Amino acid sequence: MLKIEKEKGAIYFNEGTWKAFKTTLEKLQPSSIFILVDTHTKKHCLPYFFDLTGLKNTALIVEIKTGEEHKNIESCLEVWNTLSENGADRDSLLINLGGGVVTDLGGFVASTFMRGISFINIPTTLLAMVDASVGGKNGVDLGSLKNQIGIINSPTVVLIDTVFLNTLPKNEMNSGFAEMLKHGLISSQKYWVDLKTFNPSNTETTDKLIWESIIIKNDIVTKDPFEKKERKTLNYGHTLGHAIESYCLSNPLQKKLLHGEAIAIGMILATFLSSEILNFDQAELSNITYTFLERYPKVDFSDAAIKDIIQLLKHDKKNRNGEVRFVLLKDFGNCSINCLVDNQLIIDAFNFYKNFTLN
Template identity: 55%
Template sequence: MTPITTQDYSIQFNSDCYSALSNYIQNNTFSNIFILVDSNTSDLCLPKLLAQLNTELTIEVIEIEAGEQHKTIETCLGVWETLSELGADRKSLMLNLGGGVVTDLGGFVACTYQRGIKFINIPTTLLSMVDASIGGKNGVDLGAIKNQIGIIKTPNMVLVDTDYLSTLSSREMRSGLAEMLKHGLIHNELYYSKLSRLSNLTLEDLDQLIYDSILIKKDIVEQDPTEQNLRKSLNFGHTLGHAIESFYLNHKSKALLHGEAIAIGMILETYLSNKLLDFPEDKMQLIKENTIKVYGKIDIPEADYLPIIELMKFDKKNIKGNINFVLLNSIGDPKINQTTTNDLIIKSFKFYSN
């Protein structure tokens, strides 16, 4: 696949990834290399990367615990201390090998260690390939509140090797698919339709859809890198989805993956779009049916509605205390900075549950 060149960095694919990485290392004067992994990618993905790394530089591996609950400042502190103990300096290179937690946290650590060292994201999950590793958002959670601490700084390169997807469970693959479905809903109805026909997709189709999804995000980010206007559209489904994810993060029996929570958020926010912007009712029903077909339906008791709504006050899109949503005029036509009432949000939960 042809590399995607952004304003600041390149995104390399599959067989071209490792030659591009070798060239990058050879053409820069790095002192050493640090690879950040989690307890999953250490076993499942690191051996392949190490076999492909053609360098005489010292390579150190730093491992963190897997899971959103470890995407914290405390984890960063451990990584910063380890970097210091192992002699990392401003000429060190950091490779973030993992899913969204590793690329988000690893990017934040790299951007802040000695005021910034170069880093490359090597996403190993579908979610991180099409979303987390692209666009320069780096950061960690503050308690149960998602991504409250962070910085926008693009990586120096992204390597997308879809062979790593073979290490994922079907649940993790579905989680990543949610962000791709979102890209279709905010940008391109034809793309959304292709993704909705999952049973007909081949592995080759998936590679192309991943490529197309990255292009959609890349184009939006380049027009609005610091999320003042258009980039906010990438948060469709996330205002409610992040609140749902945060609320259930500490409920081990009902903890949701990011994409699972966003899938619910997209159904709820499509309902709000119908009520507030006249989004077509037939398409609202179709999105609900398509989404539940893939993700099933979880039980959200009415007692949870208000605590979830309360968490939305921490959403980063909020202005002067107003909870701002991204809603849809139609598929491919998002509208940012929309507000609504708690009563209508509660009705959206009931629409999802019934």
Template identity: 55%
Template sequence: MKSITANDSIIHFNEACYTALNEHLKVNNFSKIFILVDENTYEYCLPNFLEKLESNALVEIIEIEAGEEHKTIDTCSGVWNSLSELNADRKSLLINVGGGVITDLGGFVASTFKRGIAYINVPTSLLSMVDASVGGKTGVDLGALKNQIGVISTPDLVLIDTTFLQTLPQNQMRSGLAEMLKHGLISDENYWNKFKDLSKLSLEDLDELIYESVIIKKNVVEEDPFENGLRKTLNFGHTLGHAIESYFLSHQNKKELLHGEAIIVGMILASYISTELVGFPRKTTEEIKTLFLSYYDKVAIDKSEYKSIIDLLKYDKKNNHGNINFVLLEKIGKPKIDCLVDDSIIIDAFEFYES
């Protein structure tokens, strides 16, 4: 697969990753190389990555605990302190090997340490390959509130080696698939149609779908890097999805949802709201619900919880001037941004999902 240039970053795929990485290390003569991993990628991904890394620079490994609950400023402080104690300087490089938590948090750490050091993202989950590692968004959660603290900052390289997907459990693969489904809904009906029967999907097919997803996101981000307009469309399903994810994360009696599991619910809700407000075909909304629930377990949300989830919408990053702004669909491939939605319609959407 041909490498993709996106703003100031280059995205490489599979074997081309390591040729590009080692050439980059040779040309830039970094003083030290730091590799950020979590306990899972330390065990399953790091050995393979180190085998292919060629450099005379000192390599140090920094390991953090795995999981969204560790995507915090406290974890950043631990990594910043480790960098300081290991004598990182402005010419050091941080390589983030992991899923979305690692690439988001690692990018934020690199962008702020000594006012910014170089970093490379090596996404190892499907979600981070098609979403988190591409586009320059970095950051951490504020309590249970998703991605409230962060900056937009571009990695030197993004290295997508799809062999890492062989280390993932099925629920993590489904979590990443949710973002690919979103890319189809907001951008391209032909791409969306490829997901209607995944039973015949080969690994080669998956590589191509990942490549197409990266192209879709790259094209959006290049046109609108700071989310003033078009880039907001990438948040389809995320306004309510993030609120649901935060609600489940902050309640100990609820099973924590993976990002993609919450976004699937959010997209079903947003499809229903699109039908009610901007004329999205009702038949297509029904098809989306049926398709998604054939791939994902239904999430139990009680009526008594609707208001608490709706209250969390005020923290959504797309909000301005006190308005909660939704991304809706007029048709597949034609999103509409900055839509205002009454709470009563959101409640109707929940009831549609639960019915």
């Protein structure tokens, strides 16, 4: 059985997952159980969950709308009120069954309701499995600004069953795969190369690569749980990626991007900046850019859009004293944190992205 043992936030993967769930319930003895789902996971994931747990007649379903645009305080208020109106107390349990929006928001709701109740995360998307499930970050967006409100607090356990991936469309799988590619860039060129074999139809190989991604993130988070140093490397590509995602969410004329789609662009831009500032290898820059653009269609940004995206950088959580700080690469697995970048270089990075061809 694949697992990562911790006093809080233990992770169980595939075999043994549902036995661990039963053991956890026996240990917690919750006074009541609530299951947070969104519209999609209620339809596609909840029946499987009920078949394995037998909780259909004992748990109360709490449903939120699907999508990043609903990861906000308004949704939290709905869930808090539902908990309160249905007699939840400090011994209640919230089970978050869904992707990153559900686990992020559900973890925040549980961490703040009555100053904190127990919660279990059961991620159902690739993104949530390799990213949101590890590290205890919970929170919501402030308007279109990503994850501005939140808390670090680990769930009782994280239960990962890759059967849920069978419910995902291709773009959602690609969104999660972007975070796996990030783990390769910041940790290991070998893992980056191994990811070229990623093929969801090959379950054995896919599960192996997903588990390795989880281990990479867990090792980083264990060294630096509150993001003082090493954990900042997990933000590679996210400074610009989050700004791009926020811009697309707030601009009705721009196509909305999934998190991983925006982060993929952010990683291309960050790798270009790495080549300019830290002399990251030019041939590898081309290789990395090619790898991303093969999978993630290019998005067109006007000069005005780029200007607005740069303005959004001032809201990045890594900023200090008004300075925007980037994570950049010297080489695979060799990151430099707190890098300052001139705005003209960011524009140059967008031009590189715009003009790069796959031919």
